[in-house]
Amino acid sequence: xxxxxxxxxxxxxxxxxxxxxxxxxxxxxxxxxxxxxxxxxxxxxxxxxxxxxxxxxxxxxxxxxxxxxxxxxxxxxxxxxxxxxxxxxxxxxxxxxxxxxxxxxxxxxxxxxxxxxxxxxxxxxxxxxxxxxxxxxxxxxxxxxxxxxxxxxxxx
Numbered sequence: 156x157x158x159x160x161x162x163x164x165x166x167x168x169x170x171x172x173x174x175x176x177x178x179x180x181x182x183x184x185x186x187x188x189x190x191x192x193x194x195x196x197x198x199x200x201x202x203x204x205x206x207x208x209x210x211x212x213x214x215x216x217x218x219x220x221x222x223x224x225x226x227x228x229x230x231x232x233x234x235x236x237x238x239x240x241x242x243x244x245x246x247x248x249x250x251x252x253x254x255x256x257x258x259x260x261x262x263x264x265x266x267x268x269x270x271x272x273x274x275x276x277x278x279x280x281x282x283x284x285x286x287x288x289x290x291x292x293x294x295x296x297x298x299x300x301x302x303x304x305x306x307x308x309x310x311x
Contacts, residue, residue: 156259158266161211161223166200168220169211172249173200183286186309194247210243212266214250214259222250222259224267228274243271245281264297 161169173193181188195203203209203225214222225247233239245267250259271279280302283291 156214156216156221156257156262158212158262159215161204161213163201163204165211165213165220165223166197166204168213169200169223169225170195170197172220172223172251173247175252176247176249179287180284183284210267210270212263212270214254214263216254220251221254222248222263224248224263226267226270228276240277241275243267243274243276243279245279248281260293261297 170193173195177188177193178190181190204211208228210224210226210228212224212226213220224245227244227246229242229244231237231240231242248260248263248267250263268279279299281294281299283294
């Protein structure tokens with residue numbers, strides 16, 4: 156197994172993993188996520204892979220996509236109340252259910268961290284849904300800490 160940049164031919168493998176992520180989120184928040192769908196289409200994943208502002212990394216096991224990290228470079232200019240920052244935002248990261256427990260997620264995260272460092276990023280950010288305790292624990296193990304909390308009050 157090794158980590159490499161994604162190719163357009165990886166889009167179907169990424170979609171298969173996106174299904175796993177969506178099903179987890181649909182179990183946690185069925186009021187938001189629709190089971191049986193994916194966050195992106197194959198065409199959209201292909202466009203993400205081709206986008207120079209995006210970075211997509213694959214955990215490749217003999218030509219099979221067993222994990223991915225979909226990332227985006229964000230550059231925020233300085234304003235009157237904030238400093239300039241270059242961020243590697245992890246839009247989505249997943250390891251195939253059948254390959255979990257083999258430290259592939261750690262290898263993907265470490266690769267993203269090395270790439271972010273090489274690109275001169277100030278930090279790495281991502282969002283974790285409440286209720287996804289496994290993901291939250293994983294990111295904390297990787298050294299991440301909360302930056303802010305999005306609160307909600309359901310009225311319907």
